[in-house]
Each structure stands twice: as structure tokens, then as C-alpha cells.
Amino acid sequence: GAVVSQHPSRVICKSGTSVKIECRSLDFQATTMFWYRQFPKKSLMLMATSNEGSKATYEQGVEKDKFLINHASLTLSTLTVTSAHPEDSSFYICSAVSAGGPSYNEQFFGPGTRLTVL
């Protein structure tokens, strides 16, 4: 099946620093990737929709200047949390939508990145 990876799997950083999280589709191309934030034992909150080659579409209430998204290729999207604060500590999950092949239009989820801001 299609695989989505995230790097790093966990990161601890100091308040005020920036953290970049990568999301890769390993064996398929994805024109669309989604970034979610998961609070403990709760739903995934959609943060933004990332389309290859264009600007991301952010959900209401998500600061685009704080959560920078770049979808540079059909297999890679990055989320950069700028000037991180403790309240940004969370589990960030990406998903990728297959652009073709037998899994066309299916959504595959990454394993998540646990961010802890001290």
C-alpha cells in the first residue's frame, strides 16, 4: 500500500525557535497534502490544504505566518512552525492524496510528529 512518512517523528525545541516537519509520499505522487493537528484523544483538526506548486489554503483560525507550508514537489510538503511556543506543543499529522494509479484519490496518513516546545 501507499506509504506516507514524516520527519522527524518527535522534536523538542526551545520557545522562540522554528521547527520544520517534512511529509513525504514514498511510492506515489500527491498533488494534495493535508496538515492536521491532533489534541490528546481528540479529533484531527485540519490546519491547511497543501497543493503542489501553489499556496496552501488555511482553515479559519490557523495563522498562515506562524505555520508555513511549502509543497515543493509531488512527493514532499513541509510544515514550519515559526517562533514556536509551548501552546504549539502537539501531534502534527499529514496526509497525502494519491494523484493517480490504483489508489487514485485515496488519502493516506503519516505517522505523525510529536512537537514539544519547552
Add this chain to the structure above:
Amino acid sequence: GQNIDQPTEMTATEGAIVQINCTYQTSGFNGLFWYQQHAGEAPTFLSYNVLDGLEEKGRFSSFLSRSKGYSYLLLKELQMKDSASYLCAVMDSNYQLIWGAGTKLIIKP
């Protein structure tokens, strides 16, 4: 390797009961999640099981057996709006989510 298995698709009748199974093999276990996802929407949280047994929440119940690596989601009094994909995900010992491929549930009148 780590693996989550759930049926690809199931069909049920409005008003009936359906059980969606999920079996898993993971490196450690820190809980199992069930999510519902309607086409074009973000997944919504249904349940979280970390201890063995049945958790009931309205029309939806979720069961876990850690020794068997097995869970099921039980949906009662099915409604047409329950037509969706149901995702099973297990959090492993590194607190990483291992996702099942999802079960597409089709409800017929």
C-alpha cells in the same frame, strides 16, 4: 513490521447493526483510535481504547482485546448519514500512529 488490517468495504442496511473489525500488529501499544471520515472532510474522532473491553458512546461502541490485537467498531441503528470511511489507528510504543487503510461503509435503504 507494523500492520493494521481492516476490511476495505462493507455494506449494511439502514436501521441494522454493523461491526467493523480491526486487527493490528505493532511495536508496543499506547491506544487504538477509531475515526469517521466523510468524503472530502477531515476525519472526526469516534473513540479511543487503551484498556480491554467495550466502550459505548450512543449508537457507536468500540471494543478492544490487547492480547488478541483486535478491535471492532459497532454501529447500531444505522442511518444513511453513517455512510463514510472508518479508520482504525494504533499508537505504538514511540507514540507514532499506525493507520489502517480504512473501511468504506455503504448504507442501503
